[in-house]
Every structure is written in C-alpha cells, then in structure tokens.
Amino acid sequence: MGRWQPGARERLEQAALDLFLDQGFTETTVPQITARAGLTTRTFFRHFADKREVLFAGEESVPERVARLMAEAPPSLGPMELIAEGLAPAAAEIFEGRSLDYLLRRRAAIDAEPALRERELRKFSLMSEALEQGFRDRGVDDLTARLAAEIAVTTFRIAVARWLDQHGDPDLPATINQTLAAMRHLTSHGGCSPFLTTHDEDHHRRDTGQLHDG
Amino acid sequence: MGRWQPGARERLEQAALDLFLDQGFTETTVPQITARAGLTTRTFFRHFADKREVLFAGEESVPERVARLMAEAPPSLGPMELIAEGLAPAAAEIFEGRSLDYLLRRRAAIDAEPALRERELRKFSLMSEALEQGFRDRGVDDLTARLAAEIAVTTFRIAVARWLDQHGDPDLPATINQTLAAMRHLTSHGGCSPFLTTHDEDHHRRDTGQLHDG
DNA sequence: CAGAGCCATGACACTTCATGTCATCACTAT
DNA sequence: ATAGTGATGACATGAAGTGTCATGGCTCTG
Numbered sequence: 001m002g003r004w005q006p007g008a009r010e011r012l013e014q015a016a017l018d019l020f021l022d023q024g025f026t027e028t029t030v031p032q033i034t035a036r037a038g039l040t041t042r043t044f045f046r047h048f049a050d051k052r053e054v055l056f057a058g059e060e061s062v063p064e065r066v067a068r069l070m071a072e073a074p075p076s077l078g079p080m081e082l083i084a085e086g087l088a089p090a091a092a093e094i095f096e097g098r099s100l101d102y103l104l105r106r107r108a109a110i111d112a113e114p115a116l117r118e119r120e121l122r123k124f125s126l127m128s129e130a131l132e133q134g135f136r137d138r139g140v141d142d143l144t145a146r147l148a149a150e151i152a153v154t155t156f157r158i159a160v161a162r163w164l165d166q167h168g169d170p171d172l173p174a175t176i177n178q179t180l181a182a183m184r185h186l187t188s189h190g191g192c193s194p195f196l197t198t199h200d201e202d203h204h205r206r207d208t209g210q211l212h213d214g
Numbered sequence: 215m216g217r218w219q220p221g222a223r224e225r226l227e228q229a230a231l232d233l234f235l236d237q238g239f240t241e242t243t244v245p246q247i248t249a250r251a252g253l254t255t256r257t258f259f260r261h262f263a264d265k266r267e268v269l270f271a272g273e274e275s276v277p278e279r280v281a282r283l284m285a286e287a288p289p290s291l292g293p294m295e296l297i298a299e300g301l302a303p304a305a306a307e308i309f310e311g312r313s314l315d316y317l318l319r320r321r322a323a324i325d326a327e328p329a330l331r332e333r334e335l336r337k338f339s340l341m342s343e344a345l346e347q348g349f350r351d352r353g354v355d356d357l358t359a360r361l362a363a364e365i366a367v368t369t370f371r372i373a374v375a376r377w378l379d380q381h382g383d384p385d386l387p388a389t390i391n392q393t394l395a396a397m398r399h400l401t402s403h404g405g406c407s408p409f410l411t412t413h414d415e416d417h418h419r420r421d422t423g424q425l426h427d428g
Numbered sequence: 429c430a431g432a433g434c435c436a437t438g439a440c441a442c443t444t445c446a447t448g449t450c451a452t453c454a455c456t457a458t
Numbered sequence: 459a460t461a462g463t464g465a466t467g468a469c470a471t472g473a474a475g476t477g478t479c480a481t482g483g484c485t486c487t488g
Contacts, residue, residue, distance in 0.1 A: 004436060004483065029473065040438055045475060079400060114336075121335040122328075143396050146372055151401065154364045162357070179357070186293060186361050187401035218454065218465060243444065254467055259446060 009047050009057060011037040016054040017109055025051075025113035052119045055106060059123060062094055063130035069093070070134035079140055079148035084180060087156060088173035100168045107164055128153040155180050223261050223271060225251040230268040231323055239265075239327035266333045269320060273337060276308055277344035283307070284348035293354055293362035298394060301370060302387035314382045321378055342367040369393050 005011070015036035019028040030051055034044050048054045069090050073082055095103065110116040128149045135145035159179040163172050170178070219225070229250035233242040244265055248258050262268045283304050287296055309317065324330040342363045349359035373393040377386050384392070 003438095003481095008436085030475090031473090041474095042439075042476090043437055046436080050475075051473095117339075118332050118336045121339055122332045125331075125335055143372075143376070143393070144400055147368075147393075147397050147400050150368045150372065151397075154361075154368060158357075158360055158364065179361075182357050183361050183365075184401060186358055187365065187398060217452095217467095222465085244446090245444090255445095256447090256468080257466060260465080263446090265445070 005037075005039060008037070008039060008043065012039065012044060012047060013054055013057060016051075017105060020055070020109040020113070021105060025109065025116060052116055055109060055116060056119060056123060062123070063126050065093060066090060066127060066130045067134050070131070071137065075138060079135055079144060080151075082135075082138075083148065083152045083155070087152060087159075087180065088176050091156060091160070091172050091176060095172070104164060104167070124153050124157055127156075151183070155183055219251075219253060222251070222253060222257065226253065226258060226261060227268055227271060231319060234269070234323040234327070235319060239323070239330060266330055269323060269330060270333060270337060276337070277340050279307060280304060280341060280344045281348050284345070285351065289352060293349055293352075293358060294365075296349075296352075297362065297366045297369070301366060301373075301394065302390050305370060305374070305386050305390060309386070318378060318381070338367050338371055341370075365397070369397055 012033060016028070016033045019032055019036065030044050031041050033054070034041050044054075048057060069086060070082070073086055077085065110120055131149035131152050132145045135148050136142065140148065155176065159172070159176040162179065163170070163175040166175075226247060230242070230247045233246060233250065244258050245255050247268070248255050258268075262271060283300060284296070287300055291299065324334055345363035345366050346359045349362050350356065354362065369390065373386070373390040376393065377384070377389040380389075
C-alpha cells in the first residue's frame with residue numbers, strides 16, 4: 001500500500017469544508033471526510049493535528065510572515081503608524097490567492113461551530129503574539145507592544161468581519177482604514193475629550209457615511 | 215446508588231486543578247479526577263460539558279453580570295467614559311471571593327495547556343459579546359459598540375495578566391487604570407512620543423482623527 | 429538496470445473523551 | 459406511607475486521536 005495521492009491535503013480540506021457546510025461540524029466524522037477524499041482515517045491525522053485543523057492548515061506561517069513584514073518596515077515608524085501603514089498590506093498577503101467565495105464558505109462553517117470559532121480565536125492570539133514580539137524587536141516597551149499588538153489584531157479581525165459581511169464590496173484596505181479610523185475616533189474622542197461637542201462627533205461620522213453596520 | 219455528595223462540583227474542581235498542576239492537563243484522565251473526588255466518570259460530565267470546563271465553571275454568569283452593570287450605569291456616559299469608570303468595579307465583582315493564590319494556581323494550569331488557553335480566549339470573547347450588546351443597548355452604533363467592547367476586554371485581560379504577574383502588588387484597580395492610560399496614550403499619541411505637550415496632543419489628534427477611505 | 433533508502437499511506441489495536449440510557453438511592457411534600 | 463424529584467452509579471456505545479508496523483511507490487546512487 002501507500003500509493004501516493006496527489007494533493008491529499010487539499011482534497012481533505014475540500015471534502016471537510018463541503019461536509020461541514022452540508023451537515024455540520026459535529027455531525028461530520030473523520031471517516032466520512034477521508035472516504036470522500038479516498039484516504040483512510042489514520043492519514044487524516046497525519047496531515048492535521050485534529051479535526052478542526054483541516055480548516056486552518058496553511059495559516060501556520062502567518063505569524064512568521066507578520067514578523068518578517070514588521071522587520072522590513074522602516075524603523076522610524078511608531079507602533080500606531082506601523083499599524084496604519086502595514087495592516088492593509090499584511091492583510092493582502094495573508095489572503096493572497098484565496099477567493100472571496102472560499103473565504104465566505106469557510107467563515108460560514110466556522111461561525112456555525114463553537115469549537116471552530118474557538119480555534120479561530122487562537123489564530124488571532126498567535127498573530128497577536130507575533131506582533132507583540134515584533135514591536136518589542138523595534139524597541140517598544142513591553143506594555144505598549146502588547147497593547148499595540150492587540151489593537152492591530154482587533155482592528156484586523158473586525159475589519160475582515162465587516163468586509164466579509166459586505167461580500168467584499170468596499171475592498172479590504174478601505175474597510176481596514178475605516179475601522180482603524182473608527183478605532184482612533186473612539187479612543188481619542190469617545191468620552192475623554194471635553195472639548196469636542198456631540199455635533200463635532202456627528203460631523204466626523206457623516207463624513208464617511210460607512211461607519212454604520214446595519 | 216446515587217448517594218448525594220456535598221459540594222461535588224467544588225471537589226471535582228479542586229481535584230482537577232491539583233492534578234492538572236501536578237501532572238499536566240493531558241496526562242490527567244477524567245477517571246483520575248473523579249476517583250480523587252469520590253465520584254464516577256459519568257458524574258463528571260454531568261457537571262461539566264468537557265474536561266476543560268472544570269476550570270471555568272462559575273464564570274457562565276459573567277456576561278450577564280457585565281450586561282447588568284452596563285445597564286445600571288448612567289446613560290450619559292460615552293463608551294470610553296463607561297470603560298474608564300466601570301472596568302475596575304466590574305473586575306472587582308468578577309473576582310469577588312477568589313483568593314489571589316487560587317487565581318495564580320488556576321492561571322498556571324491554564325498557561326501550561328494550549329487547550330485551556332484556547333478556552334480562556336472564548337471566555338473573553340463571550341465577555342466582549344456581552345459588552346457589545348450592552349453598548350448597543352445604550353444607543354452606540356454597531357461598529358463603535360464592537361470596537362469599544364474589544365477595547366474594554368483587551369484592557370481588562372492585559373491588566374489582569376499584569377496584575378497576576380506582579381502577584382497583585384499594585385492592586386487591580388490601579389493596574390487597570392495604568393493599562394487604560396497606556397492604551398489611551400498609544401492610540402492618541404502613537405505610543406512613540408511621551409514628551410508631547412497637551413497642546414501638541416490636541417493638534418496631533420485633530421490631524422489623525424480624519425477618516426480616509428483609501 | 430538493480431538495489432538501498434525514504435516517505436506517504438494502509439491496516440490494526442488501543443486509550444481517552446463524551447453521551448445515551450436505565451436503575452438506584454436519598455430527600456421532600458402531601 | 460407513598461409518590462415525585464434529583465443526583466448518582468453502572469453499562470454500552472461511538473467518535474477522536476495515537477502508536478506501531480507493513481507495504482508500495484518514489485528517488486538516489488552505483
């Protein structure tokens with residue numbers, strides 16, 4: 001035995017996503033996935049550490065790519081400047097080569113299953129750790145590095161969610177910038193600035209016309 | 215059979231924490247935990263949905279308590295004002311009745327096991343969802359509510375981590391305020407200019423507070 | 429071309445997690 | 459007392475995940 005199968009991983013991922021969307025994550029057994037891919041159960045666990053990982057393969061490299069992008073950025077950039085300039089390019093690289101349709105199908109499967117949502121949280125946590133280390137390597141103090149990393153990941157996560165909600169209409173860089181602007185607006189004017197009136201805040205919101213979700 | 219056991223849940227939690235710290239989460243089997251507590255395996259899963267939950271029982275009520283605290287706060291408070299004023303009291307209520315020693319032991323067990331760290335992320339995610347709904351109920355727009363919820367939870371999480379790192383020395387309210395101040399400093403001044411004057415801060419804020427689409 | 433070695437896979441056994449189901453015992457209310 | 463309620467024990471079962479070895483194709487080398 002042991003005949004080699006072309007694209008075994010890819011076929012397992014495809015079969016798993018199809019089945020998860022069709023009958024749900026819990027209702028889908030690993031033997032069902034491997035049967036559809038023409039493989040055995042044992043082979044599934046050679047490619048993926050557990051059943052959830054089949055939807056998260058290929059993202060192990062994201063933290064290290066994030067670290068590389070940060071190391072390549074101009075050292076003069078402060079944390080928030082780096083986030084403002086680097087988030088969109090980083091997102092572009094992360095999603096490079098994946099169709100919007102695939103991303104929507106994948107998200108639908110993840111949203112439907114708490115265990116997969118949890119795994120998704122871990123992905124963002126790993127991104128945050130990479131970012132935190134990247135900021136520290138740029139000379140940022142520990143607390144600020146941690147905060148900046150969380151700000152970056154949170155902005156990224158919310159922007160991607162909004163972008164997918166809108167089926168990709170305002171493109172991802174634009175959605176990221178809108179989200180980042182709203183984040184800055186909230187933290188700068190959202191209750192800590194006695195000098196701005198409510199009218200001023202309304203003015204900011206009206207300028208974009210894109211800040212309301214539903 | 216079926217003799218009632220006083221404090222079955224508590225004894226299971228205690229036995230599990232002891233065993234997790236002693237031999238690790240993976241190496242500890244559910245029968246080991248139940249044997250130490252004088253119960254059967256089946257009873258364990260009647261009290262906890264899965265093996266991890268034994269360290270997270272009693273936190274199911276946190277989201278609803280967060281929602282209550284938000285509803286009780288003065289409606290005039292903006293999102294950031296509410297966070298600044300409400301985070302410390304909320305933390306006090308959440309940790310009410312738990313000793314620092316217990317919190318440290320529990321964190322040690324969680325930090326040692328990826329599966330438990332993941333469960334911890336879900337806890338914060340649930341808190342964030344409750345906060346988001348709370349902000350919406352106060353009339354905040356969807357995007358701002360989501361962002362404010364994430365800011366609040368992130369600040370809380372980082373502050374608690376720092377507080378435990380320091381074995382509770384600066385007390386939790388003080389640590390929360392420090393963390394919140396660092397967060398504000400980062401988002402307002404970019405985290406790279408600690409020497410800006412108040413006037414410079416206002417100028418910078420106005421310059422970067424604009425929303426740009428592309 | 430032949431043999432050696434590598435690597436992915438198949439096959440099988442095994443442990444642990446988790447759940448469904450029913451019987452049993454204690455406590456409680458009438 | 460008797461019935462009801464609720465927690466537990468006991469048993470069976472399925473699915474997840476791992477260890478181990480055999481097998482067959484592939485490449486590298488002489």
